[in-house]
Amino acid sequence: MEFEEIISKVDRNFQHAIETVYKYIHKTPMEHSKTLSNIVEGDIYLKCENLQKTGSFKVRGAITKISQLKDKVEGVVAVSAGNHAQGVAYAASIYNLKSVIVMPHNASISKVEATKNYGGEVVLLDASFAELFKKGYQIAKERNYEFVHPFNDPVIIAGQGTLAWEILNELYDVDNIVVPIGGGGLISGIAYIAKKLKPEIKVIGVESEAAPKASEALKKGELTEVELKPTLADGLAAKKLGDITFEFIKRYVDEVITVTEKSIAQAIYFLLERNKLVVEGAGATTVATIFDGYREIFRGKKTVLLLSGGNIDLTYIYRILLRGLSEAGKIVTLEGYALDVPGTLNKITGIIARNGGNIVDVFHDRMDIYSPPGYTLLRIIVEVPTTEAVKKIRDGLKKSGIWMEHS
Numbered sequence: 112m113e114f115e116e117i118i119s120k121v122d123r124n125f126q127h128a129i130e131t132v133y134k135y136i137h138k139t140p141m142e143h144s145k146t147l148s149n150i151v152e153g154d155i156y157l158k159c160e161n162l163q164k165t166g167s168f169k170v171r172g173a174i175t176k177i178s179q180l181k182d183k184v185e186g187v188v189a190v191s192a193g194n195h196a197q198g199v200a201y202a203a204s205i206y207n208l209k210s211v212i213v214m215p216h217n218a219s220i221s222k223v224e225a226t227k228n229y230g231g232e233v234v235l236l237d238a239s240f241a242e243l244f245k246k247g248y249q250i251a252k253e254r255n256y257e258f259v260h261p262f263n264d265p266v267i268i269a270g271q272g273t274l275a276w277e278i279l280n281e282l283y284d285v286d287n288i289v290v291p292i293g294g295g296g297l298i299s300g301i302a303y304i305a306k307k308l309k310p311e312i313k314v315i316g317v318e319s320e321a322a323p324k325a326s327e328a329l330k331k332g333e334l335t336e337v338e339l340k341p342t343l344a345d346g347l348a349a350k351k352l353g354d355i356t357f358e359f360i361k362r363y364v365d366e367v368i369t370v371t372e373k374s375i376a377q378a379i380y381f382l383l384e385r386n387k388l389v390v391e392g393a394g395a396t397t398v399a400t401i402f403d404g405y406r407e408i409f410r411g412k413k414t415v416l417l418l419s420g421g422n423i424d425l426t427y428i429y430r431i432l433l434r435g436l437s438e439a440g441k442i443v444t445l446e447g448y449a450l451d452v453p454g455t456l457n458k459i460t461g462i463i464a465r466n467g468g469n470i471v472d473v474f475h476d477r478m479d480i481y482s483p484p485g486y487t488l489l490r491i492i493v494e495v496p497t498t499e500a501v502k503k504i505r506d507g508l509k510k511s512g513i514w515m516e517h518s
């Protein structure tokens with residue numbers, strides 16, 4: 112298909128999307144963030160698509176596509192590690208179509224369960240994404256279902272573009288919109304529609320440095336496949352852009368930047384603590400740009416950071432919270448050798464409690480071969496009110512004569 116033809120398909124489908132999606136999804140809230148605005152010396156707004164139906168923007172493209180299939184096929188097939196899966200299963204259920212979702216065997220448990228709850232038939236496979244796609248196309252052929260691509264489709268791109276329309280309807284004088292990039296469908300739709308409505312707007316793409324396929328493709332001037340590294344932003348872990356999305360990014364995206372895993376974790380923690388928002392890694396990459404030092408872009412400007420999804424496993428949140436609280440000095444780990452006699456633990460917990468500490472977890476290893484004779488290894492995670500309290504707990508334990516802290 113020629114690009115001009117793709118563009119006119121996006122235009123037609125965008126109109127259809129605007130008339131269709133709001134019957135089934137929310138116009139999500141947009142919040143001004145005072146703290147982030149102060150940090151960058153500009154105005155930062157958070158577009159809360161993590162609060163969207165199914166927990167992400169994916170449902171916009173899925174409804175736009177599937178609403179047009181309802182009298183043509185009995186079902187749809189998708190391949191996805193998570194959010195597209197939920198979007199497609201939900202959209203299919205609206206139009207009474209069947210959905211088969213092929214997912215990698217290590218997909219997040221919450222995303223697999225949610226997909227099933229929306230009525231999706233989940234096929235879990237221990238295989239590469241290329242093989243999962245092959246399986247998806249094969250199922251579609253066998254059952255005569257329509258295959259719904261997660262990003263490289265003008266109809267999906269048009270649906271995701273409704274987000275730009277929504278943002279500009281609420282805040283027309285915005286200067287920048289910052290958008291995460293996976294396969295590139297989301298940013299293609301947003302950049303194209305945003306520039307149609309306001310040509311001078313800047314659209315900035317963000318990817319995890321663990322999956323920098325757009326940065327690499329732009330650098331080389333051609334579609335490039337990258338090696339994926341483990342990332343908190345699982346929604347962005349595509350090896351390659353699509354040919355259509357690459358063309359949109361080249362034409363309509365002003366800049367693409369990468370963020371580190373550390374800053375993604377910081378952003379998830381920040382959004383939980385300050386804004387009470389549960390945001391998954393992919394969605395938090397836009398906020399991570401600020402922790403990664405890209406503040407200059409936002410100084411003196413009005414910027415919308417898109418929080419594109421909120422589907423994060425609680426176990427991830429637990430680990431990130433623990434790390435964040437520990438970095439903020441609100442949780443400490445006391446690790447050392449405790450005298451191996453009855454009553455020791457009672458005395459230690461007493462010292463912690465008297466100084467305002469609250470025990471989060473205790474690990475006890477009597478088999479540790481490095482413990483001095485008569486001692487046992489103990490690791491205690493404690494929530495503490497102040498750094499002064501930590502000092503008092505450490506001093507108390509030292510004086511007790513039953514504890515030797517690791518230096």
Ligand SMILES: Cc1ncc(COP(=O)(O)O)c(C=O)c1O
Pocket residue numbers: 167194195261262291292293294295296297298346347391393394419420421
């Ligand atoms: C939460 C979230 N944000 C962003 C993206 C990236 O979207 P796209 O693949 O259209 O670039 C995804 C993709 O799955 C996602 O799940």
